[in-house]
Structures are given as structure tokens and as C-alpha cells.
Amino acid sequence: MVTKRQVPTVRLRRLAAELRRLRAVAELTQGDVAEATGINTATLYRIESAKVRPQRRTLMTLLELYQVPQLRRGEVLALLQDNGEQSWLRPYHADLRDGYIEYIGLEAEARAVWNYESLHVPGLLQTADYYRAVVRSVLHAADEDEIDRRVRVRLERYSVLVKDEPLQFRAVLDEAAIRRAVGGPEVMCDQLRHMVSAAALPNVTLQIIPFTAGAHAGMPGSFALLSFPEAEGPEIIYVDSRAGDIFIEAAEDLDRYGDTFDRLVSLALSPDESVSLIAEAAGEFGERAEGAA
Incomplete structure (x- = not known):
């Protein structure tokens, strides 16, 4: 049986x-909070690092201790609602890294x-064929069923x-x-043609250096900057590295990556x-594919 993993959503991260901010304003340490509320410091750490979703009564206890005004309490409590992780992902948890799911x-x-x-x-x-070639080159031990499941997840993401x-x-x-030539000329020809089609969408912009x-x-490596509703600019940096999935939120790093x-x-x-x-590269790969046929 596949166990559902707890991964932070945007709301959980904001909560x-x-x-953390409210505790700092109240000039309390995690130890002070534990002594005043009975919430142990390990639990408080996990709540403040978005590793667990606090129960409503726990959140109310913290807001009471921090003397948060009633109107603001409602706004904070709204962050507790989880519009969360995509339900279609649940069958694939066993195959995917926690960071990738996040x-x-x-x-x-x-x-x-x-x-x-x-x-x-x-x-x-x-x-599908491009990603299949990538997975085969990176995960040598993956069988065809696992590769198929990973491909389905990759293709589902296009829906956004x-x-x-x-x-x-x-x-x-x-x-x-x-x-x-990932996967060979024919695979690359199809891949590049797909990119040309995607670039016709009004919400997609592609540029080549x-x-x-x-x-x-x-040149040091790839990254993604994510912005969310009501935000003026990027709020999270994502870096997929051999050391694991890295999420960066510090303001100075956001400025640096944005620049x-x-x-x-x-x-x-x-x-x-x-x-x-x-399109020109797609044509060249197409010619190579025809020449190899």
C-alpha cells in the first residue's frame, strides 16, 4: 500500500x-512557547518549517499566545485550508522523490x-519519448513499468x-x-515540433541563448522561479540537482536568481x-531521421 507523503503546499509554506514571524514579533523563543503551551519544541519546529500541518486547536493556541488580533486570526486560519497536492499524483508516490512531488x-x-x-x-x-530516453539514461535499474509511470506523471504536468x-x-x-540528440533524431524532431506548437500558446514564451x-x-546550471497569486514576484526558487531537490526562499537569493x-x-x-x-533544428533532425531510415 502506498502511503501518502506530507509535502508542503504554498499555503502551508506561508503559514x-x-x-515564525508572529513568534518573533512576540519576542518568544521556541522554548518559551513550549513552556507556555505544552507544545513540544520538536513539534513547533516541524510546524514552523512546513513539515507538518498543525491541528486547528494547536494553531489557535499559538495565535492566542502571540496575541494576534481577531481579524488577522481569520486570515491565518485560512492558510490552514489545504487546496493541496494533486490527487492524481497519489498512485505514483512510490516512484517519485518527495522533492519532485512537492x-x-x-x-x-x-x-x-x-x-x-x-x-x-x-x-x-x-x-513521452524524449522523457523516456532521459529516464533510461539516468535510472539504469528502472524497469519499463516504472518508466511508464514516470512518463505519465511528466505528461500530466502539461495540463497546467x-x-x-x-x-x-x-x-x-x-x-x-x-x-x-536525446533519444535519436526522430525523437528530437517530434520533441522540437511539440515545442513550436506549445510556443503558440499565449501563456508560453520560449527563448534560446x-x-x-x-x-x-x-552555465552553472538550471533553475526555476515560481510566483503565486497575489505575489508581485517570484517567491520560491527550485533547483533539481544530483544532491537532491533544493527549494530556496531567502529574499537575497530570490533577487540574485531573478537578476x-x-x-x-x-x-x-x-x-x-x-x-x-x-523549427530549423526540428527540420535538421527530421532530415537525419529520414536519412537513417
Whole structure:
């Protein structure tokens, strides 16, 4: 039986941050709170780090201790409601990293995602055959059933781009991402044509940094910046690394990554030029596929 994992949603992250802020305003340590309420420090740490969802009575106890006004209490309590993780993900928990599950949940709640990719096509735009080739190259021990399940999850993510209030998606790619023959010429031809089609959506913008641009600020690696409703700018940075899934929320890091993304956008070809380059690369892969047939 697959056990449902607790992963932070946007609301749970905001609730944790607000509780940390309220405790700081009240000038109380976690030890002070534990002594006054009977909530042990380990539980309080997990609540304040968004590792667990507090019970309503626990939250009310904290708000009472912090002397939060009634109107503000209602706003904080609203964060306790979980519009949470996508239910379609539950059958796939055994195959996916906790961090990846968390990212998918955040992506589904996001208003906008700015994605820089140095080597791969953005996950949201990957075709089944492209992603299948990636998984096979990375997870050598994965059997076909596991690969199929991972592919279904990857394809399901595309729905955020075509729902009633679609995600605003802007991706900047190094030219290497559209030149590397992942899965072979035919797979790449189909993948690049799919990207051209996706770029026609009004909420999708693609830009390519050409090889001729030389060295640039994105060479250290890929990242995504996520913004959410009512937020003026990005609130979370996501980095998928060999060391694991990394989520960064510090203001100085958000500014730094945001500045990096702006510089990559200014260095890249225009969206129209980029789509033309992608289509050109698709044609070249198509010719190679026909020549190999």
C-alpha cells in the first residue's frame, strides 16, 4: 500500500513563515512557547518549517499566545485550508522523490514559472519519448513499468498550461538543449515540433541563448522561479540537482536568481527568432531521421 507523503503546499509554506514571524514579533523563543503551551519544541519546529500541518486547536493556541488580533486570526486560519497536492499524483508516490512531488504541487498552484534550462528541454514541454530516453539514461535499474509511470506523471504536468487559468510559463534554454540528440533524431524532431506548437500558446514564451553568445550567467546550471497569486514576484526558487531537490526562499537569493534570469532573457534571441531556430533544428533532425531510415 502506498502511503501518502506530507509535502508542503504554498499555503502551508506561508503559514509556517507567518508563524515564525508572529513568534518573533512576540519576542518568544521556541522554548518559551513550549513552556507556555505544552507544545513540544520538536513539534513547533516541524510546524514552523512546513513539515507538518498543525491541528486547528494547536494553531489557535499559538495565535492566542502571540496575541494576534481577531481579524488577522481569520486570515491565518485560512492558510490552514489545504487546496493541496494533486490527487492524481497519489498512485505514483512510490516512484517519485518527495522533492519532485512537492515541486509538482507548487507548480500546479503557481501563477507563473520562469525556467532556465542548460541541457534539457523544460520538463513541462517534454514529449513521452524524449522523457523516456532521459529516464533510461539516468535510472539504469528502472524497469519499463516504472518508466511508464514516470512518463505519465511528466505528461500530466502539461495540463497546467491549458487549464482555464493557465500557468504563465517563460523558459530560456541554452542552444545545447535543442541540439543534443536525446533519444535519436526522430525523437528530437517530434520533441522540437511539440515545442513550436506549445510556443503558440499565449501563456508560453520560449527563448534560446545561441552558442554564439559565448559564456553566460546560466552555465552553472538550471533553475526555476515560481510566483503565486497575489505575489508581485517570484517567491520560491527550485533547483533539481544530483544532491537532491533544493527549494530556496531567502529574499537575497530570490533577487540574485531573478537578476540572473533577467540577464539570460536579455542575452537570448527574441521569442520569434527562438521559435524559428527551434523549427530549423526540428527540420535538421527530421532530415537525419529520414536519412537513417
